[in-house]
Amino acid sequence: TAARWFLPVPWSYSTQRPSHCSGARQGPAAGGEASDLGGLLLESSDDEAPEEVTFEDSKTQALRSMKDALDTVRREKEQLKEKRRRRQELFQEQKVCVLAPSTDQSDHKTNSFRVNWTPSCFSLKGNYTVATVKERSSATFQQQVAQDFIQSRLYGPGSCRTTNNELLSLQNKKGRNQSAAVQFVKKDWGEFSPKSVRPC
Amino acid sequence: MGEFTVHRVRFFDYMPSAIRAMAFNPRTERLAVARADGAVEIFNFADNYFQEKVIPGRDGGTVEALCWVGPRLFGAGLNGAITEYDLENLRPRYSVEAYGGPIWTVSGDSAGTMLAVGCEDGTVKMFEILDETIRFQRNLERQKGRIISLSWHPSGALIAAGMIDMIRIFDAETGRATHRLLVERGAGASKSREVVVWSVVFLSDHTIVSGDSAGKVQFWDGHTGTLVRTHLVTKWDVLALAVSQDESSVVAGTSESIVVQFQFISSTVGRQDNEWVRTRTFKNHSHDVRALVHTETAVVSGGMDTQLVVRPLLDKVEKNTQESSLRKIAFPHRSLVCCAKKAGLLLFQFPEHLELWRLGESEGHGRAGDSLPVKRKPEKLIHLKRKGDDHIRCSAVSPCGGWLVYATVSGVRLYRIQHDNNNIGVTKVSKLPKSLCSAHQLCFSSDSSKLFAASGLSSVVVVALDPLECKHLHTLRPKSGSRQPVHLLCVSDDGKWLASANTDCEVHVYNLKKMKLHCKVPVYSSCPTAIGINPVTSNLVTVHADQQVFEFSLQQKEYTEWSRRLQQRGLHPVWLQRDTPVAHITFNPRNPAHIVLHDVFMLCIIDQSLPLPEARTPLLNQMMLRSLPEAERSRQSHAFKICKSFQHLLSMTLLDDQSLVAVERPLLDIVSQLPAPVRQKKFAT
Numbered sequence: 001t002a003a004r005w006f007l008p009v010p011w012s013y014s015t016q017r018p019s020h021c022s023g024a025r026q027g028p029a030a031g032g033e034a035s036d037l038g039g040l041l042l043e044s045s046d047d048e049a050p051e052e053v054t055f056e057d058s059k060t061q062a063l064r065s066m067k068d069a070l071d072t073v074r075r076e077k078e079q080l081k082e083k084r085r086r087r088q089e090l091f092q093e094q095k096v097c098v099l100a101p102s103t104d105q106s107d108h109k110t111n112s113f114r115v116n117w118t119p120s121c122f123s124l125k126g127n128y129t130v131a132t133v134k135e136r137s138s139a140t141f142q143q144q145v146a147q148d149f150i151q152s153r154l155y156g157p158g159s160c161r162t163t164n165n166e167l168l169s170l171q172n173k174k175g176r177n178q179s180a181a182v183q184f185v186k187k188d189w190g191e192f193s194p195k196s197v198r199p200c
Numbered sequence: 201m202g203e204f205t206v207h208r209v210r211f212f213d214y215m216p217s218a219i220r221a222m223a224f225n226p227r228t229e230r231l232a233v234a235r236a237d238g239a240v241e242i243f244n245f246a247d248n249y250f251q252e253k254v255i256p257g258r259d260g261g262t263v264e265a266l267c268w269v270g271p272r273l274f275g276a277g278l279n280g281a282i283t284e285y286d287l288e289n290l291r292p293r294y295s296v297e298a299y300g301g302p303i304w305t306v307s308g309d310s311a312g313t314m315l316a317v318g319c320e321d322g323t324v325k326m327f328e329i330l331d332e333t334i335r336f337q338r339n340l341e342r343q344k345g346r347i348i349s350l351s352w353h354p355s356g357a358l359i360a361a362g363m364i365d366m367i368r369i370f371d372a373e374t375g376r377a378t379h380r381l382l383v384e385r386g387a388g389a390s391k392s393r394e395v396v397v398w399s400v401v402f403l404s405d406h407t408i409v410s411g412d413s414a415g416k417v418q419f420w421d422g423h424t425g426t427l428v429r430t431h432l433v434t435k436w437d438v439l440a441l442a443v444s445q446d447e448s449s450v451v452a453g454t455s456e457s458i459v460v461q462f463q464f465i466s467s468t469v470g471r472q473d474n475e476w477v478r479t480r481t482f483k484n485h486s487h488d489v490r491a492l493v494h495t496e497t498a499v500v501s502g503g504m505d506t507q508l509v510v511r512p513l514l515d516k517v518e519k520n521t522q523e524s525s526l527r528k529i530a531f532p533h534r535s536l537v538c539c540a541k542k543a544g545l546l547l548f549q550f551p552e553h554l555e556l557w558r559l560g561e562s563e564g565h566g567r568a569g570d571s572l573p574v575k576r577k578p579e580k581l582i583h584l585k586r587k588g589d590d591h592i593r594c595s596a597v598s599p600c601g602g603w604l605v606y607a608t609v610s611g612v613r614l615y616r617i618q619h620d621n622n623n624i625g626v627t628k629v630s631k632l633p634k635s636l637c638s639a640h641q642l643c644f645s646s647d648s649s650k651l652f653a654a655s656g657l658s659s660v661v662v663v664a665l666d667p668l669e670c671k672h673l674h675t676l677r678p679k680s681g682s683r684q685p686v687h688l689l690c691v692s693d694d695g696k697w698l699a700s701a702n703t704d705c706e707v708h709v710y711n712l713k714k715m716k717l718h719c720k721v722p723v724y725s726s727c728p729t730a731i732g733i734n735p736v737t738s739n740l741v742t743v744h745a746d747q748q749v750f751e752f753s754l755q756q757k758e759y760t761e762w763s764r765r766l767q768q769r770g771l772h773p774v775w776l777q778r779d780t781p782v783a784h785i786t787f788n789p790r791n792p793a794h795i796v797l798h799d800v801f802m803l804c805i806i807d808q809s810l811p812l813p814e815a816r817t818p819l820l821n822q823m824m825l826r827s828l829p830e831a832e833r834s835r836q837s838h839a840f841k842i843c844k845s846f847q848h849l850l851s852m853t854l855l856d857d858q859s860l861v862a863v864e865r866p867l868l869d870i871v872s873q874l875p876a877p878v879r880q881k882k883f884a885t
Contacts, residue, residue, distance in 0.1 A: 140260070143278045146302035146320055146346075147262075153396060153413060154437070154455065154488065155876060162879035164872050167486060170882060182868075 203568065205859040207559050211578060212548045212850060214536065214865050215873060217257075219502030222491040223266040223273070226445065231493065232273050233502060234263035237551055239591065240275060240285060243529070245495070247726050249510060250745035250781060251533035252703045253685065255290045256551065256591035256609060265306045269315065269329055276317055278302035282327065282334060288683045289656055290593070290640060291609040296334055298325050305349050309356040314372075316359055318347030324361055324370060340375040343368060351402040353422075360408050360422070362397030367410055369422060379425035386414035399441040401450065409450050409462075409476075411438030417452045417462065419476050431478055433460050436878050442492035442499070449513075450476070451499050453489030455878055458482065459501050459511075484509040484526065487877045497523075504875055506530070527779055530848070530867065531800050533729060534687065535783050537851035537863050543601030544855060545581070546863070551591040554606055556582040556617070559861065568826075581624050587613065596651075598644035603665060605651060607639035612653065616667045633672035635661045641700075643689040645712075650695075654686035658702045660710065674715045676700075678708045688728060690785075693735035697754055701728040707742060709754055719757045724748065732785030736792035743782040743797060747775060749806075762808050769812045774819040775840065778802075786854045796860075798852035803862065805841045813838035820844070 155161060169181035217235035224231050229246040238257025244250050257263075262277040273285045280302055286293040300319025308315050308329070315327040315334055322343040327334040340359070349362035352372075359370045367381040385395045396413040403409065406422035415434040420427055436455035443450045450462045459482040466474045487504035494500075497516040502508045510527040517524045538547040548555040557580050562572035582604070586592050590608035597604050604615040604626070614632060618625040639653035639661075650673065651663045658680070662673040676698070688701035697718070698710045707721040707728055726744040733740050739760055740752040748771065751763035759767075780800040788794035788805075795806040813819055820842050825833050846852075851863040 139280055142280070142301045142320060143260070143262075146278045146304075149346075158390065158393060160436070160879045161876035163876060164874055166879075167877045168868070168871065170880075174882065182872075 204854075205562065205572065206846070207859060207861045208846065209546065209557075209559075209578070209861060209863040210866070210869075211557065211580075212537065212546075212555075212863050212865060213869075214548070214550075214850060215870060216506040216530070216532075217551075218504045218506050218875075219491050219508065221263060221266045221275075222493045222500065222502055223268050224493040224495055224500070225268040225271070226495065228271060231500060232266050232268065233491075233508060234266050234275060235506075236262070237591065238263055238277070239551070240266070240273070242287065243508070244727065244745070245510075248745045248747075248779075248781070249527055249529060250727055250729060251529070252687070252727060253287060253290055254532070254534070254593075255285055255292070256593045258591055258609075259552075259589040261589075264302075264304055267306045267308050267315070269308045269312045272329075274306060274308070274315060274334075276303040276306040278304075280319075282306060282315070282317060284334070288685060289638075290685050291638070294333065296327070296336075298327075298336075300325055304347060307350045307352055307359075309352045309372075310354050311356055314356070316350055316352065316372075318350045318361060320346045322346060322363075324350065324359060326372075338375060340370045340372075341377045343377070348396055349399045351400045351408075353402045353406070354404045358402065358406075358422070360400045360402045362400040362410055362412075364394050364396050367397055367400060367408065367420070369408075369425065379422070381408070381410075381420050381425050381427070383410065383412055383418070384414070384416075384430075390414060396437075398437060398439050399452075401441050401443045403443065403447050405447075407476075409441055409443070411441045411452050413437040415454070417441070417450075417460070429476060431462070431476075433478075434458065437488075439488060439490050439503075440492040440501075442494040444494045445496055449494065451492055451494055451501075453492045453501055453503065455488040456880065457485040457487055457489055457503070457505070457877065459484070459489055459492065459499060461499070482511050484511060484528070486871065487874055504877075505871070506874070522777055525779070529780075530870075531780070531850065531865070533781050533783065535851050538595060538597050539851070539853040539855070539861055540597045540599050540601040541853065541855050542599045545597060545601045546861065547595060547597040547604065549592055549595045549606070552586055554582070554584045554586070554592065554595055554604070555580055556584070556597065556604065582617070582626055584615070584626065594639060594642050596642040596644055598648040598665075599646050600648045602648055603644060603651070605642050605644075607642060607653070609638060612636045612639050612642075614651070614665075614670065627667070629667065629670060631669035633661075633663060633670060635672045635675060636663055636670075640685045641687060641689040643691055643698075645691055645695050646693045647695055652689055652691060652698060654689050654700060656683075656685075658682045658684060658686050658700065658704075658706070658708070660686065660689065660698065660700055662712075662715070676710045676715065676717065678702075678706065678720065679717060680704075680706055680708075680720070682706055688731050690731050690733055692733040692738060694738075697733055697738065697740075699731050699733060699740055701731050701742070703727060707731065707740070709740060718754065721750075721752050724750065729781035730783055730785045730797065732787065732795070734787050734792060734795075735789065736787075741785055741795055743785065745781055747771065747778055747782075766812060770815065772813050772819045772840065773815055783850075784852060786852070788854055788858075789856060790858065796852065796854050798849050798862075800848045800850075801844060803843045803846060803849065803852055803860075807839050807841065810837050810839040813840055 165182055172179045172182060217237040219233055220236050221234040231243040231245055233241045238261035240255040241251055242253040244252045261279060263275045264277050267274045274282060276282045281295040281297050283295045284293045298317055298319060300321045300323050302320040303317050305318040313329055315329055317325050322345055324340040324347055326337045328337045345363045347361050347363055351360045357372055359372055361368045366383055368377045369379040370377050383395050383397055385391050397410050399411040401409040408420040408422045410418050415432055415436055415438055417431045417433050417438055418427060419429045433452060434454040434456045438452050438454050440453040448464045452460045460478060461480040462476045463479045464474050464476055467477060485503055485505050489501050489503040491502045498510050498512040500510050508529040512524045514524060536549040544559045546557045557578055560574050560578040561576040563575045564572055566572055590610050592606050593608055595606035602617050604617055606613055614629040616627045616629060636653055641654040643652045649665055651665055653661045655661050658678050660676040663670050664673050682702055682704045684702045684704040686700045686702045691698045696712055698712055701707045705723050705727050709718045711718040724744060726746040728742045728744050730743045738754045740754055742750050751760045753760045778799060782797045782799050784798060786796045793808040797804050819840060822841060846862040846864055848865055848867055849862060850865050853861045
């Protein structure tokens with residue numbers, strides 16, 4: 001039912017009494033806390049009807065509180081992300097500085113490289129040399145993504161592929177000199193494995 | 201005539217690479233083929249489809265598209281760079297980063313001034329083609345989604361770009377995208393899958409033809425951006441499109457391995473209401489067709505089954521002639537196997553490594569056709585991985601088996617091999633002369649004292665071999681000043697002569713005792729595919745791409761008597777109709793009248809002492825001769841003795857002990873290791 005989409009709404013009444021009625025008009029209870037209600041109740045007489053809230057008002061209030069709740073959740077997520085990112089950056093910085101002392105000890109007699117380190121890194125003390133680590137650049141990552149795209153379009157799910165064994169066996173069976181299915185010399189030939197279906 | 205023990209070698213695991221892209225240059229009649237491993241091959245369509253040049257690839261270097269601009273060849277790949285190839289030195293001339301991520305397609309305009317590339321990041325980048333380089337000019341309006349295919353309108357004013365789910369038309373002047381053509385997705389289950397427009401072609405009447413992953417070939421009106429006609433060609437992807445020069449025929453290649461032709465004709469004879477009608481279907485492949493080219497007379501297709509197929513169109517060529525036959529090029533036109541004759545070793549060249557094997561031994565004797573028992577099995581002695589990222593271009597092993605050399609585009613590496621008892625030691629020779637920077641062909645002298653390396657400008661570098669330091673002895677240069685690379689090198693057994701052949705069809709002979717040019721063989725119009733020097737008579741035998749055979753006397757510097765007789769008689773028609781070139785020539789040390797040659801499908805021993813065959817008698821007469829009595833046999837024999845028992849031959853050599861080494865690579869072995877083909881439901885299976 002629609003009711004479950006609404007967060008528990010503090011029940012509040014506000015009544016617009018017709019002008020001909022006597023008595024001071026009480027404003028709507030704020031937030032609907034028991035104490036306020038209690039206060040209202042104390043002030044108003046016993047036989048007055050509780051304040052009525054229009055449907056529109058309570059709907060907007062419900063929506064507003066829902067939106068607030070979502071906003072809070074989103075803000076928290078972003079804060080968490082930010083925190084995580086900052087931590088990752090810190091680790092990267094530390095990794096760059098820590099990597100320097102742990103390079104190949106056998107190289108320390110040969111020529112050392114000159115590197116411009118940012119001020120935030122530790123200075124190198126003792127017999128240390130620096131070697132560049134061959135890391136995967138973003139270019140090769142993009143290339144991998146592109147290759148995966150072709151691979152999945154041509155050989156991925158939904159591509160309806162079969163094996164070379166079946167292709168050759170069909171050719172044997174439908175050929176002019178009909179013969180038996182093809183048995184490969186090596187058992188693993190033409191196997192339908194992710195490694196073997198790479199188009200390159 | 202002779203009995204030979206044959207070593208049938210089937211342990212060369214040669215695997216060709218899939219064809220990824222092709223481009224045809226109609227003016228020079230050259231077809232450039234890009235393989236999945238990054239290698240680029242040039243085929244000369246005017247010279248019996250001879251594979252003239254091979255530029256080796258490198259690790260991680262893919263070529264997704266090729267494009268000719270005049271005589272220049274450009275390629276682009278997923279590494280994000282546009283490369284211009286140096287066809288004289290057989291290497292990439294330079295690479296220009298496009299900075300758009302992986303490049304999917306490259307296309308030049310008809311004026312030859314601009315190059316457009318389609319990138320992963322959704323931009324079409326325009327490069328200006330200058331004399332020595334290309335220069336980035338500007339980006340067209342950036343799109344959301346990768347640009348998979350491109351086609352220029354012949355006027356150079358518009359570009360059609362195939363993307364995912366749509367085709368965009370750009371104004372090349374302003375760079376704005378003017379039209380968006382929405383491509384329908386597949387029906388049923390494929391509705392949720394995006395449709396990729398793998399190929400587009402922009403015709404001069406503003407019709408756009410597109411092939412997409414839903415299996416449709418669609419014809420659009422480029423003016424209004426509306427769909428004119430859809431043809432559902434296959435259940436799988438349409439991967440490639442090609443249009444003929446006169447725009448009357450379009451061919452589409454599919455994953456289903458068929459090629460479909462559409463022609464712009466009227467459905468009723470006499471009427472002028474031309475429309476695009478599906479006409480022929482070609483089934484010449486077993487796996488996906490990824491590249492297509494439409495020449496004036498033929499449809500050229502290539503794909504995952506690694507074979508290059510040339511299908512002449514029967515309405516453009518005369519029927520039942522050599523010209524109209526289907527050509528399938530499945531094996532390389534150069535030898536990847538080198539034999540150390542004295543040591544009984546075989547060197548196999550792979551793109552990324554070399555293998556050195558020792559041949560096995562058999563015992564006993566048998567009759568023709570018998571299989572002899574194997575006493576000792578062949579064994580792999582060395583598996584040498586190449587250094588660096590570049591693929592191996594050429595390699596050689598010395599006849600004594602003591603030296604091994606290979607060359608890539610970046611350098612040459614020489615190794616000394618030591619055999620002591622059962623151990624094999626390989627040591628790299630570190631000091632090589634500077635002149636040995638790269639080689640197109642490599643060859644050792646028969647006494648293993650010198651190494652010959654074919655270098656730039658058709659020159660040959662001579663290096664003295666030494667385990668510690670090799671010294672440069674001499675550089676042999678031809679007088680012609682040709683810039684074309686040398687593709688064949690051979691040295692005579694007595695160490696006196698060296699012959700080199702280049703792709704300009706020139707054959708030069710050098711005198712190694714005097715270290716200078718001896719003579720140049722008269723240029724024949726077809727490129728030589730194999731050369732050899734007879735050890736006894738010192739005659740140079742050359743076989744050409746059009747299957748002509750010549751014998752040239754090095755002493756007299758003129759064609760021999762036998763060669764003149766052969767030319768006068770003419771070669772047998774069956775010989776001339778063979779569609780694979782002769783890849784290697786060798787000689788019989790015990791009989792100087794024998795010339796042993798082979799192509800992919802046959803082994804032939806030409807006996808110069810026997811009469812030449814007549815055109816009307818059958819050429820393949822060995823089976824018939826065997827059934828005749830002795831006396832009849834000698835009357836009917838002719839010079840060309842052909843044996844077709846061994847297929848598919850990658851190499852054939854004659855060892856010193858009179859045994860033949862036949863390196864076979866059955867096509868079945870290759871097909872079984874290809875990527876998966878599509879599953880086709882056939883009736884009654």
